[in-house]
Amino acid sequence: SSIVLVFEAPVGSRKSFDTGWSGGAREGGWNWSIEKGQRIKVGEKIGYV
């Protein structure tokens, strides 16, 4: 089984656009906190605004 989330959020950093990984926060924008293939558990952070 899989879960697909699609959501709207304020635009993040340019790097976040290209690779998904922010590498650094941008005030008010969306930033990912995950990497492809990473194991994750319920309640852990995927990203933040």
Next chain:
Amino acid sequence: LRYALRNTKVEWYPIPVGVGIGLLGLLHFYRTRRNEKRLQEKEALGEVWENEQPLPRRRRIRPSGPWQVQIMSTLPLKAMSRLWGRFNELPLPYYLRVPGFKLYSWFFGVNLNEVAEPDLHTYPNLASFFYRKLKPGVRPLDPDTRAVLSPADGRILQFGLIERGEVEQVKGVTYSLDALLGAATPSHADHSKKFMDHMREPTQKDTENMIADEEFARMNGISYTLPKLLAGGSSPQHETSLDASTSSEKASEALVKADLARGDGTPWYAPKPTSNNALYYVVIYLAPGDYHRFHSPVPWVVESRRHFAGELYSVSPYLQRHLPGLFTLNERVVLLGRWRWGFFSYTPVGATNVGSIKVNFDSELRTNSLTTDTAADMAAAEAAKRGEEYHGFVEATYRHASRTLGGHPLQRGEEMGGFQLG
């Protein structure tokens, strides 16, 4: 012959699983083709009675891909899944439960220290063990309130920004967001029309409902400068929009039209071009040994759900690499709503070995059942009769779940449902 039968040594060998599935697929394919041919012959001779006509079926999409995928697409996957589910609901002998579940846990990597009920005897069958609960506190929520949390245990398959309405599956294969979530339907306009009716006859009761309806209309693409309701309080934009709507019936009807297709041709779920927002996506894969209940990643309001009957292909990373648009072929429940930054959707996708999707706050929802398949077939036939396009899903709304929010509210980390065997 007698001599040969008596003296020939007979040895039995198990057929490999792959060959067995392949043969089953070929047999099913042969039988389908034979029945179709027979019906065509009868039709040509004018011998088909009305009650012999097969039930109108949804057009099944034949996926493209390598031969493994082609064979898989001929299999009765849903029937197999139901059979598998029934099998797993059979009670296990008491003394086999502990060794059986321990073997399963060892093979699929289940951490038994996290299971809420440590006495494995209490799980009567594999289905109940599969849908196990975890001990309180073993999945702490990230303290950052700005965060989107993981909805389930699993592996991140893909994530990123949605550009030109397309979601990347894996290895560069993309599929359209419309195909995944479904396009805007007349039902959206119906809801908006109801809202407009309130505007025409504003009674006290209607005034109470206005806020919810207006928010719903916004979610579906009319305005999309959504009030940050969950962050607390309504914005000035919210109030202005409400007042403006009450003033003119003409403007209201324009909004209904805009609900289905925006003037600039952008899809209904897209953020308003003038806003500084974008659409993001993430795909999480749950392996057989993972905890199979799913939770809310943010505080949000679910406004509607769409059940796509689809098929039940496996969603393993192998098949995702080889079957383009896998998620748009599979049975899935699309939950649509909004959070503090705008549109939010949550889509559990079913698979052959899992079976059904449960949503705790939706007792009407039945997935992977003959009833829903038949209902979907009939809806497709009805739409064809009316000369309309069948959108491929059955939709329900939660607008009355909460008068003030216009949908079903969920807290971050709240359990929403899960995947069950069968």
